Each structure stands twice: as C-alpha cells, then as structure tokens.
Amino acid sequence: AARPREIKLVIIGDSGVGKSSLVLRFVTQSFKPFSESTIGASFMSKVIELDGQTVKVQIWDTAGQEKYKSLAPMYYRGAAAAIVVYDITRRESFGTLQRWVSELQEKGPRDLRIMVAGNKKDLEGDRQVAAEEAEAYAESIGARYMETSAKDDMAVQDLFLSLCQQVPLV
Numbered sequence: 001a002a003r004p005r006e007i008k009l010v011i012i013g014d015s016g017v018g019k020s021s022l023v024l025r026f027v028t029q030s031f032k033p034f035s036e037s038t039i040g041a042s043f044m045s046k047v048i049e050l051d052g053q054t055v056k057v058q059i060w061d062t063a064g065q066e067k068y069k070s071l072a073p074m075y076y077r078g079a080a081a082a083i084v085v086y087d088i089t090r091r092e093s094f095g096t097l098q099r100w101v102s103e104l105q106e107k108g109p110r111d112l113r114i115m116v117a118g119n120k121k122d123l124e125g126d127r128q129v130a131a132e133e134a135e136a137y138a139e140s141i142g143a144r145y146m147e148t149s150a151k152d153d154m155a156v157q158d159l160f161l162s163l164c165q166q167v168p169l170v
C-alpha cells in the first residue's frame, strides 16, 4: 500500500480569510500584502515527499465563488483532502466555515480528510475566536485544528503536509 501519487486538495472558507495567501505561501514561499480576490491561479500544484514517496498535491482554490455561498460539486469531486479556513479576527468567518463543513459532509467525497485552519495568527490582539473553541469544534467533526499565518509563515507547511499525511494509503 502507498499513498496516491496525486492528491487533490481543496481549500474552502469565507472570502478574505487568506485562502489564496496560504496556497501562495505553501507553493512559492511568498506573501503579497494587497492581494485581490483574483490573485493567483485557482489551481496550483506542488510536489512533496511523504515518507520517502513523491506525491503531487493539486490544490484547488476558489476564484471568488465562495462569495455566493455555494460551490459547484465539481470543485470538491475526487478530493482527498480539504482545508477549511476562517480568520481568527473575524467571528463571522468561523460561522461560515461550519456551513462549508456541513456541505462537504453532505455532498463531498466520503473519505475526505478535513483540517480546520485559523488563519491570521499574527493578529493575535484582534482575536475573536478562542483557540479552544475552534479546537473543540474540529474535534466534534473528527478533524484537527491548526493556527497559521500566511503573512508571517507560521505553520503553513505543516498545515498542508500533516493533512496530506492523513490521506489513506491505497
């Protein structure tokens, strides 16, 4: 048994939480402070090593469709992993995240591995959601929780890699 050679990973969450910035940070190790919602490709990939095996991670980022509170099912069809993101300084985005998770559970692939990410950890002083609350929520859906900063490069590699690590062997 080995990991699939390609992993489709989707990143979902409210507009402005930092999805595209996390993808950009993971793939190119960079950050653009004034990114537009159109920034970056809606599709990027990165080759990683997992336990000595080469795996291509195909990352699907929304190009602004999240504003309409609905995603086409083709977006997450065939996905093995999903990062659901909220902004720790915006409580509303934590509520939206829970709606996205419900949609994924209803319509997404059955084996989907989910990681909950609280982004913008560098803005600790403006925090509106306690880490414990997000952690308890993640646990309730059988997911893990991590806090990240795409800006300051905190835990971004770890976020993507530890999620891919959870993808079952085939």
Ligand code: GDP
Residues within 6 Å of the ligand: 013, 014, 015, 016, 017, 018, 019, 020, 021, 022, 032, 033, 034, 035, 036, 037, 039, 119, 120, 121, 122, 123, 148, 149, 150, 151, 152
């Ligand atoms: P998306 O709509 O979810 O794709 O969000 P973007 O990646 O476009 O980011 C929205 C805004 O938040 C941009 O101005 C980013 O520069 C900013 N941003 C993204 N990640 C962080 C972060 O970790 N910390 C801070 N302070 N700002 C961030």
Ligand code: MG
Residues within 6 Å of the ligand: 019, 020, 021, 036, 037, 038, 039, 061, 062, 063, 064
């Ligand atoms: Mg974006």
